[in-house]
Amino acid sequence: xxxxxxxxxxxxxxxxxxxxxxxxxxxxxxxxxxxxxxxxxxxxxxxxxxxxxxxxxxxxxxxxxxxxxxxxxxxxxxxxxxxxxxxxxxxxxxxxxxxxxxxxxxxxxxxxxxxxxxxxxxxxxxxxxxxxxxxxxxxxxxxxxxxxxxxxxxxxxxxxxxxxxxxxxxxxxxxxxxxxxxxxxxxxxxxxxxxxxxxxxxxxxxxxxxxxxxxxxxxxxxxxxxxxxxxxxxxxxxxxxxxxxxxxxxxxxxxxxxxxxxxxxxxxxxxxxxxxxxxxxxxxxxxxxxxxxxxxxxxxxxxxxxxxxxxxxxxxxxxxxxxxxxxxxxxxxxxxxxxxxxxxxxxxxxxxxxxxxxxxxxxxxxxxxxxxxxxxxxxxxxxxxxxxxxxxxxxxxxxxxxxxxxxx
Amino acid sequence: xxxxxxxxxxxxxxxxxxxxxxxxxxxxxxxxxxxxxxxxxxxxxxxxxxxxxxxxxxxxxxxxxxxxxxxxxxxxxxxxxxxxxxxxxxxxxxxxxxxxxxxxxxxxxxxxxxxxxxxxxxxxxxxxxxxxxxxxxxxxxxxxxxxxxxxxxxxxxxxxxxxxxxxxxxxxxxxxxxxxxxxxxxxxxxxxxxxxxxxxxxxxxxxxxxxxxxxxxxxxxxxxxxxxxxxxxxxxxxxxxxxxxxxxxxxxxxxxxxxxxxxxxxxxxxxxxxxxxxxxxxxxxxxxxxxxxxxxxxxxxxxxxxxxxxxxxxxxxxxxxxxxxxxxxxxxxxxxxxxxxxxxxxxxxxxxxxxxxxxxxxxxxxxxxxxxxxxxxxxxxxxxxxxxxxxxxxxxxxxxxxxxxxxx
Numbered sequence: 001x002x003x004x005x006x007x008x009x010x011x012x013x014x015x016x017x018x019x020x021x022x023x024x025x026x027x028x029x030x031x032x033x034x035x036x037x038x039x040x041x042x043x044x045x046x047x048x049x050x051x052x053x054x055x056x057x058x059x060x061x062x063x064x065x066x067x068x069x070x071x072x073x074x075x076x077x078x079x080x081x082x083x084x085x086x087x088x089x090x091x092x093x094x095x096x097x098x099x100x101x102x103x104x105x106x107x108x109x110x111x112x113x114x115x116x117x118x119x120x121x122x123x124x125x126x127x128x129x130x131x132x133x134x135x136x137x138x139x140x141x142x143x144x145x146x147x148x149x150x151x152x153x154x155x156x157x158x159x160x161x162x163x164x165x166x167x168x169x170x171x172x173x174x175x176x177x178x179x180x181x182x183x184x185x186x187x188x189x190x191x192x193x194x195x196x197x198x199x200x201x202x203x204x205x206x207x208x209x210x211x212x213x214x215x216x217x218x219x220x221x222x223x224x225x226x227x228x229x230x231x232x233x234x235x236x237x238x239x240x241x242x243x244x245x246x247x248x249x250x251x252x253x254x255x256x257x258x259x260x261x262x263x264x265x266x267x268x269x270x271x272x273x274x275x276x277x278x279x280x281x282x283x284x285x286x287x288x289x290x291x292x293x294x295x296x297x298x299x300x301x302x303x304x305x306x307x308x309x310x311x312x313x314x315x316x317x318x319x320x321x322x323x324x325x326x327x328x329x330x331x332x333x334x335x336x337x338x339x340x341x342x343x344x345x346x347x348x349x350x351x352x353x354x355x356x357x358x359x360x361x362x363x364x365x366x367x368x369x370x371x372x373x374x375x376x377x378x379x380x381x382x383x384x385x386x387x388x389x390x391x392x393x394x395x396x397x398x399x400x401x402x403x404x405x406x407x408x
Numbered sequence: 409x410x411x412x413x414x415x416x417x418x419x420x421x422x423x424x425x426x427x428x429x430x431x432x433x434x435x436x437x438x439x440x441x442x443x444x445x446x447x448x449x450x451x452x453x454x455x456x457x458x459x460x461x462x463x464x465x466x467x468x469x470x471x472x473x474x475x476x477x478x479x480x481x482x483x484x485x486x487x488x489x490x491x492x493x494x495x496x497x498x499x500x501x502x503x504x505x506x507x508x509x510x511x512x513x514x515x516x517x518x519x520x521x522x523x524x525x526x527x528x529x530x531x532x533x534x535x536x537x538x539x540x541x542x543x544x545x546x547x548x549x550x551x552x553x554x555x556x557x558x559x560x561x562x563x564x565x566x567x568x569x570x571x572x573x574x575x576x577x578x579x580x581x582x583x584x585x586x587x588x589x590x591x592x593x594x595x596x597x598x599x600x601x602x603x604x605x606x607x608x609x610x611x612x613x614x615x616x617x618x619x620x621x622x623x624x625x626x627x628x629x630x631x632x633x634x635x636x637x638x639x640x641x642x643x644x645x646x647x648x649x650x651x652x653x654x655x656x657x658x659x660x661x662x663x664x665x666x667x668x669x670x671x672x673x674x675x676x677x678x679x680x681x682x683x684x685x686x687x688x689x690x691x692x693x694x695x696x697x698x699x700x701x702x703x704x705x706x707x708x709x710x711x712x713x714x715x716x717x718x719x720x721x722x723x724x725x726x727x728x729x730x731x732x733x734x735x736x737x738x739x740x741x742x743x744x745x746x747x748x749x750x751x752x753x754x755x756x757x758x759x760x761x762x763x764x765x766x767x768x769x770x771x772x773x774x775x776x777x778x779x780x781x782x783x784x785x786x787x788x789x790x791x792x793x794x795x796x797x798x799x800x801x802x803x804x805x806x807x808x809x810x811x812x813x814x815x816x
Binding site: 080081083376 | 720765
């Protein structure tokens with residue numbers, strides 16, 4: 001029944017266990033050999049075999065579903081029960097082609113322009129490192145995580161549950177940078193971050209530039225991060241420097257950040273003005289619609305996924321509260337008719353982190369619909385259904401995220 | 409000044425940053441190429457170049473000082489500021505040759521005998537996984553960490569500061585196993601764990617068997633762990649199953665554990681009866697001397713280590729309280745004449761975890777003796793000097809653990 005839990009993962013694969021990443025990095029031979037041993041086989045059948053793009057070649061292929069060169073999600077059975085997602089299992093979603101490795105050749109020399117403060121300044125990472133440092137655990141999740149569950153076929157990557165992970169970010173608190181530059185200029189309402197990607201030729205910058213505005217309420221927790229999970233921030237994930245807005249959807253965590261501006265208004269580039277907006281099916285995007293900022297409360301089961309053995313079973317999953325601490329997670333093995341409290345597993349890394357949970361239950365032979373429902377300390381709880389919207393954003397309905405398990 | 413911090417590490421090595429472990433695992437070519445770029449060069453000069461033994465070939469060579477086939481420590485400049493030590497940087501210390509990989513071929517089938525309970529039983533890991541699960545962060549530290557600082561030349565591996573790391577352990581709480589077996593038998597005072605290593609031919613088992621007894625007060629937090637840092641416990645670190653006693657020195661965390669017995673007395677094997685005992689220089693070991701059980705409060709600086717640049721500097725380090733939560737860490741840049749409070753960095757993973765700390769300070773050109781001193785919530789603080797003892801165990805004196813930094 002534990003197939004696919006991190007506990008079981010690699011259980012029959014001493015090579016993977018003992019050579020760790022080397023086994024994976026042997027390439028297709030090693031990787032393919034591993035697949036059948038990792039317990040991922042059932043899901044693997046559903047996919048086209050795709051290789052990892054060069055910029056993500058260091059990732060653990062067997063832990064990922066490769067949707068495209070710019071989109072890879074963590075397999076549901078590879079999420080594990082860890083309080084932090086290992087970097088090589090974390091999902092990848094890029095809006096533009098990844099910049100060349102040359103931008104991480106001399107990390108401390110990377111420059112970021114700070115505007116909309118009393119004393120605007122261009123600063124290097126080396127300078128930022130002497131202003132201050134903090135480490136924050138926060139969930140990185142794509143706005144479209146769960147899109148695959150929408151019946152109307154929302155366009156875009158068909159993410160299931162794996163466009164999310166919990167990451168330990170290290171960098172300078174943005175508020176410390178602002179304080180060092182004389183404070184925010186008067187009348188500013190938004191923090192507008194601009195990515196350093198080179199724009200494809202012949203395209204209107206307003207259509208493709210990755211530039212996101214978040215309300216200044218995000219300043220309290222935002223950081224400019226140069227490290228992820230205690231290693232220099234990989235280029236794959238926005239290195240050398242990334243804007244991190246704990247508790248906000250992934251798109252707001254601008255990669256290769258080259259400018260952070262405090263502004264009176266939101267930027268008018270497409271990714272802010274009309275994209276990443278919650279709107280009815282069929283409607284066009286516009287600035288008056290809700291933008292994908294704070295994440296909502298959410299959870300999903302990670303094990304068991306398809307089969308279980310009769311007797312005592314451990315049901316595992318992960319839950320997040322967005323910007324609000326979690327209060328509890330309940331699990332149902334009868335599709336939501338009855339619920340029992342699950343227990344959080346491992347240390348609490350703070351309000352923006354996710355929390356693995358576990359619930360022990362006895363299962364007799366039969367089929368079970370296992371669902372989980374998280375509630376935060378403000379009483380917000382996951383709805384049963386989904387809120388249909390054109391782009392399939394922000395799905396946290398507990399019903400769609402459940403799993404059907406056959407116990408023999 | 410940040411040379412060797414995890415922030416800086418690999419700063420000029422996009423390969424390492426983007427291909428991560430693959431770069432390392434390319435072997436000598438890749439590894440040697442990396443060395444000069446990782447900022448470890450100064451320390452590297454001091455060592456004999458040694459390759460990693462096969463059972464630890466998956467480790468990050470450039471993060472380790474290889475003392476012998478059975479002993480590898482984390483370089484002081486590779487410890488980083490993370491709340492958890494990445495598995496491939498964690499120190500290694502084996503008392504006997506590592507068992508064959510075949511013992512992790514079918515992890516759930518591994519058997520451990522539980523004795524000294526009302527209903528003694530042999531249980532498989534698969535069965536243990538259905539009893540319960542917990543995840544605990546705890547420092548794993550060799551009793552002889554810091555031995556290199558003893559002037560009398562205590563025998564054994566000359567560990568500096570790197571025979572320690574903070575690990576996330578997942579397994580079943582031992583007290584849950586005891587409860588499932590009817591409770592502890594009457595009159596038992598110790599938990600005696602036996603390792604599953606095959607003993608070298610022709611040696612008296614009492615001289616070589618890895619079997620350790622800890623007081624039953626350790627039952628409250630002990631676990632039988634099958635996972636480390638969210639991956640199946642590597643054979644290198646005691647997989648498939650290890651006895652973990654949070655807050656106790658490494659030797660008590662018996663690898664490949666095949667029996668856990670609740671006993672009236674401590675085992676009489678050498679590693680318990682006379683080894684790992686605190687005794688005066690020149691004295692022989694005996695059962696009446698203090699055994700290496702609970703760890704003491706300790707800290708050390710990890711950056712800067714040798715050189716700094718004038719102006720504002722960030723001083724980083726790690727601190728642990730053993731079994732007692734930390735209260736504070738103070739840092740001195742004048743060899744202990746004056747002290748300033750450092751700030752803990754990142755989330756608190758609980759009483760048995762270490763805590764990275766940081767202190768910002770302005771340094772003008774000159775030479776500085778930077779030392780750190782941790783104090784736990786019970787008021788225990790690191791002594792200035794060392795407590796000389798025959799085997800060089802338990803060194804937590806702040807003076808020896810300091811670093812001399814030249815600022816230009």
